Amino acid sequence: MYIGIDLGTTGCKVVLFSLEGEILCEYNKEYELIFDGIYVEQDANLWWNLVRDGMRCVVSTTGLSAVDAISVSTQGISFVPVDGAGNPLCNAVSWLDMRGENAAARLQKAFGVQGIYAKTGIECEADYSLPKLMWLLENREDIYAQADKILFPLDFLNLHLCGRAVCDYTIAGGTMLYNIFDKCWDSDLLSFSGIDVKKLPAVACMGTPLGPLLPEVAAYCGIDSGCQVVLGGQDQKLAAIGAEELLP
Numbered sequence: 637m638y639i640g641i642d643l644g645t646t647g648c649k650v651v652l653f654s655l656e657g658e659i660l661c662e663y664n665k666e667y668e669l670i671f672d673g674i675y676v677e678q679d680a681n682l683w684w685n686l687v688r689d690g691m692r693c694v695v696s697t698t699g700l701s702a703v704d705a706i707s708v709s710t711q712g713i714s715f716v717p718v719d720g721a722g723n724p725l726c727n728a729v730s731w732l733d734m735r736g737e738n739a740a741a742r743l744q745k746a747f748g749v750q751g752i753y754a755k756t757g758i759e760c761e762a763d764y765s766l767p768k769l770m771w772l773l774e775n776r777e778d779i780y781a782q783a784d785k786i787l788f789p790l791d792f793l794n795l796h797l798c799g800r801a802v803c804d805y806t807i808a809g810g811t812m813l814y815n816i817f818d819k820c821w822d823s824d825l826l827s828f829s830g831i832d833v834k835k836l837p838a839v840a841c842m843g844t845p846l847g848p849l850l851p852e853v854a855a856y857c858g859i860d861s862g863c864q865v866v867l868g869g870q871d872q873k874l875a876a877i878g879a880e881e882l883l884p
Contacts (some may be wrong), residue, residue, distance in 0.1 A: 637703050638652070639694065641687055642871055643710040643789055645730070649684070650690030653699060661698045663690035671728060672732045677727035680716040683789060684796050691857040703863045704795060706849060710789035712810035712870040713765050717772070717783035722795045725779050729768050736767025739774075739829075742768065743812075746828055755825065757809060757816045764812035770829050783835055790868065791837035798865040799850055804842040806870035814839070842869045 637660065642649045650663040670677040681799050687708075688776065695701055713731030716724050729735070740762040743752065752760045762768075765788070773780045780786075787795065788811070791803040808814035808821075815822040815831070821833050849863040 637700055638705045638707070639691055639703055641706065641708040641793070641868075642689070642796075643683055643687065643708065643793065644871060645711050645732070648686035648690055650687065650694055652694040652703070655704070658724065659869045660700065661694040663693045665690065669730060669732070670768055676730040676732040676734075677729050678714065680718075680724040680728040680789075680792060683728070683793065687793055688796075688853065688856060689816065691859070695858045701858050705864045705866050707866040707868040708790060708793050708797070708841060708875045709868045709871040710807070710824035712788065712807050712872070713763065715765055715769065715786055715788050716792060717779050717786050718792070718795075719782065720784040722785075722787075722792070722801075725782055726776070728789075729772070731763055731765075733768060734762050734769045736764075736769075737762040738763050739767035740764075743770075743825075743828070747824075752812065752825075755815050755822050758812055760812065764810065766812040766825060766829060766831075769813070769831050771831055785837065785838055786831075786835045790870070794865060794867070797849060797853060798847045800846050800865075801837045802840050802844070802846055803837045804840060804844075804867050804869045806842065806873040808839045812872060840867055842867055844850045 638653050640651045647666045652661045667682050714728050716728035718724055732806055740760055744760040788803050788807050790807045791801040795801040809816050813825050821836055844867040846865045846867055
C-alpha cells in the first residue's frame with residue numbers, strides 16, 4: 637500500500653491506495669488563508685498538522701499499517717522561513733500574495749522579460765517566489781537572518797516526513813529563481829537578489845527515494861517501520877501528467 641498526499645492552496649487530501657491503485661480510504665480537510673491587504677499568508681504548522689493527522693486517519697480507519705511508501709504533491713511558489721529544527725519563524729507567504737511588486741519591477745529592469753524567461757521558463761511577475769523572497773530579505777531582515785532554510789511546501793513536508801528538505805524540478809521551476817536549463821539555482825538571480833543559496837532546499841528529480849519515514853512520525857500515524865518517502869512534485873504539474881495518462 638502507499639499514501640498519496642496533496643496539500644493545495646486551501647485544502648489537504650490524504651489517500652491510502654492499494655498497490656494496484658485502488659482507493660482504500662480518503663481524508664479531506666479545508667483550511668483558511670490569512671488576508672491582510674495585498675498580503676496573503678498561511679499557517680505552515682497547519683500544513684504539517686493536517687498531513688500528519690490525515691495519515692493517521694486513513695491508517696486507523698482501515699486498520700492497514702503496512703504502508704510501503706508515501707509521496708506528496710503540493711501547491712507551488714509559496715514559502716516559509718524555518719529554524720534549524722524545521723519550525724516556522726513566521727506565517728508562510730502564499731503564492732497569491734503580491735507584496736513583491738516592487739522587487740519584480742527591479743528584476744524586470746535588470747534582466748528584461750526575455751532575460752528572465754530564458755533562464756527560468758517563466759515571465760517576471762510579482763506572484764512568483766523570488767520577488768517575495770527579496771521583500772523578506774529587505775523588510776524582515778530579522779526573520780531572514782534567523783532562517784536556517786526558506787522552504788516551499790513540498791520540501792517543508794518532506795523535511796517533517798523524513799528529515800530531508802528536498803523539492804523537485806516542478807516546484808523549483810515555479811520560483812523564478814531556478815535555471816531550468818542548467819538545473820540549479822541561478823547564480824545571476826541569486827547575486828542580484830542577495831538570497832543565500834544555502835538557505836534554499838536541495839532539488840532532485842520527481843520519483844527520487846528520500847529515505848524512511850521518521851520513527852516518531854510513523855509511531856504517531858500507526859505506520860509500520862520500513863515505509864519510504866518518495867519525492868513528489870507540484871500539484872498542477874502532476875494533475876497534467878495524470879490527465880495525460882487517462883487520454884485514449
